[in-house]
Amino acid sequence: MARFPPLMISLDHRTSPKPEEFPSELEGLRMTKQRREVLSVIMNDRDHPTANDVFARAKDRMPTISLATVYNCLEALVSHRLVKQVNFERESSRYCPNLADHCHFQDENSGTIHDVVFKKGVKLEDFLELPQGTEISHLEISLKGSFGK
Numbered sequence: 001m002a003r004f005p006p007l008m009i010s011l012d013h014r015t016s017p018k019p020e021e022f023p024s025e026l027e028g029l030r031m032t033k034q035r036r037e038v039l040s041v042i043m044n045d046r047d048h049p050t051a052n053d054v055f056a057r058a059k060d061r062m063p064t065i066s067l068a069t070v071y072n073c074l075e076a077l078v079s080h081r082l083v084k085q086v087n088f089e090r091e092s093s094r095y096c097p098n099l100a101d102h103c104h105f106q107d108e109n110s111g112t113i114h115d116v117v118f119k120k121g122v123k124l125e126d127f128l129e130l131p132q133g134t135e136i137s138h139l140e141i142s143l144k145g146s147f148g149k
């Protein structure tokens with residue numbers, strides 16, 4: 001059985017809830033059949049899919065779903081902070097179910113995007129000259145590079 005709140009399920013990489021296992025409401029968002037399907041797709045394969053990827057995967061189980069509906073679902077899920085939108089320059093947005101603070105690293109050779117967490121105990125203030133009293137409400141750090149040989 002999936003555990004909730006959503007932060008808990010998103011951190012548990014072993015279980016991916018089936019669409020019907022989501023509650024009827026999450027973070028104030030009514031979970032329609034389509035939204036459940038889209039969220040389930042994103043949680044199933046944590047490879048940071050694009051909207052088109054999500055559409056292709058959702059269609060397998062829900063042949064009637066349209067790309068426009070997928071976009072609407074993604075927008076609703078992002079605005080209710082159930083998934084994160086990941087942006088790399090000049091590329092389509094991708095979607096990530098990991099709600100913990102983390103950065104994204106794109107391997108330039110394969111295009112694969114990996115979650116990268118902060119070292120234990122390190123805070124943004126430790127390496128950024130933030131003006132006094134700054135409160136960060138949104139974190140988005142995207143890195144590109146390659147793995148050492």
Ligand SMILES: [Zn+2]
Pocket residue numbers: 096097098102103104114115
């Ligand atoms: Zn991520």
